[in-house]
Amino acid sequence: MSEQVQLDKKKSMKEEKIRAFMKNKLAVAGAVLLLTMIVLAALSPIIAPYGFDEQNYEIARQTPSLQHLAGTDELGRDIFSRILYGGRVSLTIGIISVGIGLIFGGSLGVIAAYYGGVTETVIMRVIDVLMAIPSIILSISICAALGSGIVNTMIAVGISSIPTYARVFRSSVISEKSKEYIEAARAVGAGNARIILKHILPNSIAPVIVQASLGVAQAITTAASLSFIGLGIQPPNPEWGALLSSGRQYIRDFPHMVVYPGIAIMLTVLALNLIGDGLRDALDPRLKR
Amino acid sequence: MANENILLQVNNLKKYFKTAKGQLHAVDDISFTLEKGKTLGVVGESGCGKSTLGRTILNLIPASSGEVIFDGVHVEKADKKQMKHLRQEMQIIFQDPFSSLDPRLSVSEIIMEPLEIYHIYSSRQERQKRVEELMDTVGLARRLANAYPHELDGGRRQRIGVARALALNPKFIVCDEPVSALDVSIQAQILNLMQDLQDQHGLAYMFITHDLSVVKHISDDILVMYLGKMVEKCQAKELFRNHLHPYTNALLSAIPVPEIGAAKNRVLLQGELSSPINPKPGCRFANRCRHACEKCFEEDPALQEVLPGHFVACHQIERIKEEREMRNE
Amino acid sequence: MSLLELKDLTIHYFTDEGVVKAVNGLSLSVGAGETVGLVGETGAGKTTTALGIMNLVPNPPGKIVSGQILYNGEDLTEKNQIEMRDIRGRQISMIFQDPMTALNPVLTVGDQIAEVIRLHEEISRSDAYIKAAEMLEMVGIPAERLGEYPHQFSGGMKQRVVIAIALACNPKLLIADEPTTALDVTIQAQVLKMMNDLKQNLGTSMILITHDLGVVAETCDKVAIMYAGEIVESGSLEDIFHHTAHPYTKGLFESIPSLKKDMKRLKPIKGLMPDPRNLPDGCSFCPRCPYAKEECASQDPKITEITPGHFVKCPYWKEVHLNREDL
Numbered sequence: 001m002s003e004q005v006q007l008d009k010k011k012s013m014k015e016e017k018i019r020a021f022m023k024n025k026l027a028v029a030g031a032v033l034l035l036t037m038i039v040l041a042a043l044s045p046i047i048a049p050y051g052f053d054e055q056n057y058e059i060a061r062q063t064p065s066l067q068h069l070a071g072t073d074e075l076g077r078d079i080f081s082r083i084l085y086g087g088r089v090s091l092t093i094g095i096i097s098v099g100i101g102l103i104f105g106g107s108l109g110v111i112a113a114y115y116g117g118v119t120e121t122v123i124m125r126v127i128d129v130l131m132a133i134p135s136i137i138l139s140i141s142i143c144a145a146l147g148s149g150i151v152n153t154m155i156a157v158g159i160s161s162i163p164t165y166a167r168v169f170r171s172s173v174i175s176e177k178s179k180e181y182i183e184a185a186r187a188v189g190a191g192n193a194r195i196i197l198k199h200i201l202p203n204s205i206a207p208v209i210v211q212a213s214l215g216v217a218q219a220i221t222t223a224a225s226l227s228f229i230g231l232g233i234q235p236p237n238p239e240w241g242a243l244l245s246s247g248r249q250y251i252r253d254f255p256h257m258v259v260y261p262g263i264a265i266m267l268t269v270l271a272l273n274l275i276g277d278g279l280r281d282a283l284d285p286r287l288k289r
Numbered sequence: 290m291a292n293e294n295i296l297l298q299v300n301n302l303k304k305y306f307k308t309a310k311g312q313l314h315a316v317d318d319i320s321f322t323l324e325k326g327k328t329l330g331v332v333g334e335s336g337c338g339k340s341t342l343g344r345t346i347l348n349l350i351p352a353s354s355g356e357v358i359f360d361g362v363h364v365e366k367a368d369k370k371q372m373k374h375l376r377q378e379m380q381i382i383f384q385d386p387f388s389s390l391d392p393r394l395s396v397s398e399i400i401m402e403p404l405e406i407y408h409i410y411s412s413r414q415e416r417q418k419r420v421e422e423l424m425d426t427v428g429l430a431r432r433l434a435n436a437y438p439h440e441l442d443g444g445r446r447q448r449i450g451v452a453r454a455l456a457l458n459p460k461f462i463v464c465d466e467p468v469s470a471l472d473v474s475i476q477a478q479i480l481n482l483m484q485d486l487q488d489q490h491g492l493a494y495m496f497i498t499h500d501l502s503v504v505k506h507i508s509d510d511i512l513v514m515y516l517g518k519m520v521e522k523c524q525a526k527e528l529f530r531n532h533l534h535p536y537t538n539a540l541l542s543a544i545p546v547p548e549i550g551a552a553k554n555r556v557l558l559q560g561e562l563s564s565p566i567n568p569k570p571g572c573r574f575a576n577r578c579r580h581a582c583e584k585c586f587e588e589d590p591a592l593q594e595v596l597p598g599h600f601v602a603c604h605q606i607e608r609i610k611e612e613r614e615m616r617n618e
Numbered sequence: 619m620s621l622l623e624l625k626d627l628t629i630h631y632f633t634d635e636g637v638v639k640a641v642n643g644l645s646l647s648v649g650a651g652e653t654v655g656l657v658g659e660t661g662a663g664k665t666t667t668a669l670g671i672m673n674l675v676p677n678p679p680g681k682i683v684s685g686q687i688l689y690n691g692e693d694l695t696e697k698n699q700i701e702m703r704d705i706r707g708r709q710i711s712m713i714f715q716d717p718m719t720a721l722n723p724v725l726t727v728g729d730q731i732a733e734v735i736r737l738h739e740e741i742s743r744s745d746a747y748i749k750a751a752e753m754l755e756m757v758g759i760p761a762e763r764l765g766e767y768p769h770q771f772s773g774g775m776k777q778r779v780v781i782a783i784a785l786a787c788n789p790k791l792l793i794a795d796e797p798t799t800a801l802d803v804t805i806q807a808q809v810l811k812m813m814n815d816l817k818q819n820l821g822t823s824m825i826l827i828t829h830d831l832g833v834v835a836e837t838c839d840k841v842a843i844m845y846a847g848e849i850v851e852s853g854s855l856e857d858i859f860h861h862t863a864h865p866y867t868k869g870l871f872e873s874i875p876s877l878k879k880d881m882k883r884l885k886p887i888k889g890l891m892p893d894p895r896n897l898p899d900g901c902s903f904c905p906r907c908p909y910a911k912e913e914c915a916s917q918d919p920k921i922t923e924i925t926p927g928h929f930v931k932c933p934y935w936k937e938v939h940l941n942r943e944d945l
Binding site: 334475499541543550551558561 | 659660772802803804805811856869870871874878887
């Protein structure tokens, strides 16, 4: 009879972890928030009341009203619409840069950790050099070298995040590599490729997922910083950092031009951080629930 | 000697590890032969090198020197391709039924992996069928096929390990303390299973354990290890009736017997294990042995065939035999 | 009066996945200077019982649902944490299975022994260290090693240090949870002998939790066999070993490979211990019992006292009794 109970409650690890995540109210709130922002950003062409570059000098610098939920900027553009469109840019940059970091940094980290020896030393020393350069300066240099624009911004931010992912993957792989089930896989004839792809990677992913969710937040902030100083996204593209930058001069008299884009950044980063924390708790096998 | 029956021959096998403090002599000059369908019990306590021995024989750890000849092939010299071929014939069951299973794979995925690697059968359905057959063989209910290791108890998890080791129809399985982590009543179930499998498939086992009562039951020959060295080897029955090496004596007498009053004749070992790192010449057991003489501290005792099929590495063997005869009279 | 008496102790864990009935109506008594072996396999509830006595059951999700723990006549379940802290270490001590993780790696062994002494006695630092040195010698470690760190000791030695800490304040009762299971068999022999000698000298009572009947035979005066949170049989060493009465106890004896006899096949107990979240009705051993009759599945058996001090929880103990002789 007791065996029956075990079977009925049979859950895969994935479902258990999703359940654990769902129990964390803050994490769920973060997920909902992020999902809302993504949906809004995606639907921006449909729901934005105005175009992102609709200029109208007569209504410039207006404080928030019913027609302009976040007010207007110095060229009379609706800030709310610009925030919505800007969301697309910022979120895309965030996700793609992390993607670049994951793929390249991850590969380097996995190879270094799995093969060890000279390979590891060489790769990790290169990573060390990259890491020694403050990431913001690194991304500034790359942006300055490549030029501005969305793609180059993504590349710059992506490259500057490579060291982080290389390290996270490396430490994860090192800890999995010495476990007995890897030895067992070797004993049944598995080759290196199979061991890495089928055994090590799936089991190393947990800390990476956490790092990645926090990383998207970092990438968005970095991109915003780049635009703020004039690199990165150029006008009239409505990236959130660019919005902050152009509103900078009007802070004292027309703070709404800066506050609302700032809130957008803050909410997104908050959502991502909550999700990251929730994931870390849910994925940690040692935390007993 | 029936040479066609010898499946595994190990000659002077050594495995040394480089550590910060020097060379760690994990396996130091082990030699034995194993016939098809037979079981060699390898007994010793922690640090004796028995687990390293098992893994070195399978070339999961490369040997430092010596030979491992499996079915005529030199395992220690095998290249990647040869090794892949050999792995089909030589398998291993691990001690820890949890850490030896990939926590992200289901029971059937774990058992199917060797079949996939070696492209046994051409279709997934055929492989699935074979997995189910294997699960039947080891006594795992088929409905557990999609369960995950963490949902199952130690006994069931260990059965998964056995099924995986059997998947490729090997001739030889290294069993590294396969029942140590299990409850007594489950141990008995798994040991019976392993014996049945041996009878049905003619499997040869190298059964590594620290529990002499388990090894007596399942072994044909027993090899006793101490700090990387072979101290005694003989037939299982002979070891229990007429063991000669002082360490074997201490080991046997230390086992708590479930009988009232059994602890009286116990030989208690004094002192601690000497270090396996850069060991000095001389018998490694000398510092704890009550028979030790000067020679024991200076010269490594060689393995001698003291009785037919009974090997002991001890300088004082004659004295010990005499003492025993006197006691028996 | 016994030193420790557990009366109908019931401890449950209230988790999201159901109520885990770890200990169900357990009764046990330990006299002064007596060693009681608590024998059972994984999941029987032995560690929970030990933690319950010390009021260390993690709460949530665990709770002592009912029953009494009478230590020298006083009910420990009614004491608060401050009172319990006074008792732990001084009156009742506990040692755990894994010596590797029981010691603090950044403190010397001398510090750790002295810490316990100073917690319970008004004594100067230097005096505490003198006592600590004495304890080390008592467990067979040279006093000069007082200033060394745990990692400098082997497994067996670490466990001796753990025992020294536990006995430093001369408690009346020591609860030892599988103290030698993680040790090599020759080291186990040394540690068991040391524990036996110490017990004799200090007059400590002990509850020895183990699954190894061999260890029980060497160290215990009384034995209690635990299954699914209950004591199914208890009595003196002689009662349990020579007059086995419960089918589970008999099964345990039969599944151990014997050093003396030649066996073709072992006799395991079929099946598995029941899930404590879903215990069967009636006798919890019934599904695995070779002597089970129809009523066993629905009627929880009563406890019978076969001979003075020998208790068994099975109405068919006579059948088991008869069959034991051939072993």
